[in-house]
Amino acid sequence: MTETGQPASDDQQADLWLGPEQLSSWVSVARLITRLPWAIDAQLQRDSGLSLPEYMALAMLSEQDDRTMRMSTLADQVSVSLSRLSHLVKRLESRGYVRREPDPSDGRFTNAILLPAGFTALEAAAIGHVTHVRQLVIDNLSAERLRRLGQDAERILQRIDSPAR
């Protein structure tokens, strides 16, 4: 069996199993999506005490004019479940970085609001984070390759959002 778990010989499924070049590329991509999030999270945790999803939640909130987002929208943007986001926001609340309140326009929803201490923490974390992202990704690829990598990522994301059947 190989790293994607394909039996070495099975003629009936010959069309399914990946060729050697495809397999090698996929193994690289699989390692990337395992290790890059881990590396980025480790730098943030070490230097700023924030996990990557916590950092992302603060950054998303900071982009809103009123620094406010519905929890369900924020969960979507950070790509976590609503229950995981609730735990995460509770931790940020305990540090005085955000607060929650019922949405004034519809009390069935809850809003998360970025507080000044959260904005300050985000600013302090940003320098180290962006420097690290530059080292690993941005300054490590040519402008053309980075552009293409972004396009490939979008193609894959579109397929995740609307699977071919």
Place this chain on the structure above:
Amino acid sequence: MTETGQPASDDQQADLWLGPEQLSSWVSVARLITRLPWAIDAQLQRDSGLSLPEYMALAMLSEQDDRTMRMSTLADQVSVSLSRLSHLVKRLESRGYVRREPDPSDGRFTNAILLPAGFTALEAAAIGHVTHVRQLVIDNLSAERLRRLGQDAERILQRIDSPAR
């Protein structure tokens, strides 16, 4: 602030913050490394009751001639900590997929060994997993783009392993 947490105006750090094209590409990559592992894990869990790291551990073991690996080597290959791997292997043990034993050549180490039931589970999971990986990634990009994507991933992985200082 933008999605990477860069203040909109700060001349002193103008060289640090990402340009609009860089930022857009990075946001796509950041979404990919968040959502692709999640999508792959969800298919495996739904169709085979295996998490992605569990699947990877079984696949790695299956590639060894004796279906045996040191736990520390396996942790490295699956890109998880040794303590997370221990929990994971315990779950696989409880399903009769693997067993552990002290390394006969050096009792300080523990080996994980793939059992026939684990191999069967891996084979059953592989068809759905590879089909899904084809849909999302392999058949979604041209051969040339896939090859380049694999190369970009390797470049980034090398930088993770030996950070520029």
